[in-house]
Amino acid sequence: PDHYRQWSGSMHAYAGVDPVFRAMEAKGQAETGGALGDFCVQCHAPLAHRLGLARTAADLDDLPAHLGGVTCAFCHQVDAVEGSHNNPLRLALDGVMRGPFADPRPNPAHPSAYSPLHDRQELVSSDLCGTCHDIVNGDGVHLERTYAEWQASLYSSDDPLQQNTCGRCHMPGRNGVAADRPGVPLRRVHDHGMAGVDVALTDFPEREAQRAAVQRLLDGALVSELCVVERQGGAEVELYLENIASGHAFPSGATLDRRVWVELTADAAGERVYQSGVVPDGTPLRSLDDPDLWAPGSRGFDENGNETHDFWDVARLESDLLPAPTTLDPLAPDYVNVHVPRRYRIPSAAPLERIDSRVRLRPMGLDVLDDLIGLGLLDPAIRDAMPTFTLGATALTWTREAAELRISPLSGREALCVPRL
Known part of the structure; x- marks a missing residue:
């Protein structure tokens, strides 16, 4: 079975060693005089936190690797969800590993049991995932709303033709065996890489597989439509974006730090007459002087009304x-x-060609990384590793x-549009 290999290259495995997490948490602890406490570690290293072994990220340095990150033992011992955000998961701590199979085969490693929380076909399974992917800070600000966005969407509907769970998208299934044991039947097993949009930025297992999985998700998340209404002296370009398959808002999660933008260029008479959102490699998006x-995000x-990306x-x-x-x-x-529109007015003496x-998309803004680098908390090489994806x-x-x-x-006017319907 591939479960461990897949998990070893996941952001769950990376959660405790991620240098950006470590740098941001260190900044938060310093700026709050330690009042940030276990706010970050409760989700980034939940088992170590529940066992009383880690209150801050610095505590993870002294722990064995199997206690870092979001581990098998943590997720598979959850037996109840007692809230909606900031990891209110209850652990049985009874050694029984819970999963999606109603008839688990006995094995010498651990007892096993069925749990609807771990069955991606059950709507309630999203409660297990969602409560760590919904974050409220100490001032009551709903910083990350992925779970709440899903709850408000048709994907959380009781209608089986509309509903979709976190696991159905982020843990795609295939036929295989779930354990290396004699007599284990062929079952529907699920990818434990659990791709989203974040990626490992250091030397880490399965990096290429992780990025390929992220790209596959992004490629199907949004669709667009482009219409041109011609006017004297130029044209109005109408771009429509539609979030058809992300299962929640887009972007989602740490939207303070995500950078998503539209790149649009127009040519006429063989020359570039307009551009917006053209971001050179290595340039922070928010440094652009681009009114359109x-x-x-x-x-x-x-x-005091001052802009900040520091969540605390x-x-x-x-x-x-x-x-x-x-x-x-x-x-x-x-x-x-x-079907969300945006209009671009493009002046041009010649017809647009x-x-x-x-x-x-950049999973995290370069301006956020520059802040941490400037404080001496982050290696500049991490900035160079941040990818830019195209959907x-x-x-x-x-x-x-x-x-x-x-x-x-x-506009209600005649327009020339792509793609053709």
Whole structure:
């Protein structure tokens, strides 16, 4: 079975040794005079925390590797969920490993039992995942809302045709054996790499497999549509993004630190006449002077109204995220339009010939890393390792030949649009 190999290259395994986590936690402890306490470790090294062996990240240095990160023994001994955020998971600590099989085969390593919390086909399984992926700081600010976003979406519906769980997306299944034991039957086993958007930035197992899994998820998360309404002296370009398959808002998680943006360029008469969101390699997104930049994400503000990305200082959060669908019925009171538009006005004496657009993502902003590097808490090599992903289904090229005539949903005028429907 591949479970351990997959987990060994996961962000769960990386959680306790991640240098960005270590640097940010050290900054938080210093700036709060230690008041940050176990806020980070309770999710980044939960078993060590529950056993009373770690209160801060520095405590992890003295512990054996099997107590670092989010481990097999922690997740598979959860027997109840007692809240909605900041890891309120109850551990049985009885040595029984819980999982999705109703008839687990006996083995000499540990007793086994079925648990709906560990069965990705059960809606309740998202409660186990979600409570560490929903974070509220000491001021009551809901910093990370992945679980809450899922709960508000149609994916948490009782309708089996609409519902989807965390595990169905992040732990895809295949037929295989779950243990190296005689007589173990072929079952549906699930990927324990548990990819999201974050990646290991140091030498770590399974790095290429991890990045490939992240790319696969991103390639199917959003779709886009590009329409051009021609006007005298230029054109209006309407770009639509639709969050069709992320299962929650996009971006999600640590949206204070995520960097997502639209790159759009336009050419006429063989020359570049417009660009927005063109970010050179190694350049922080938020250093751009770009009034048209479309960058879904969040910004935090302290009690004095000053912008901050330090979560322990955030007293208010402003978010502009791409929402998940809440219902398929446009007449329902909780309906949310997930077909989100943005208009670009492009002056050009010549007719536009080509427009290219795509959505790009950095799991963490280079400006955030620069702050930690400047404090001497992070190796500059970590910055160089931060990837920039392109979301495959959002990459569009508009030309007159490729477009079809439609009525623009934004302006109600005739427009030339791609992709063709």
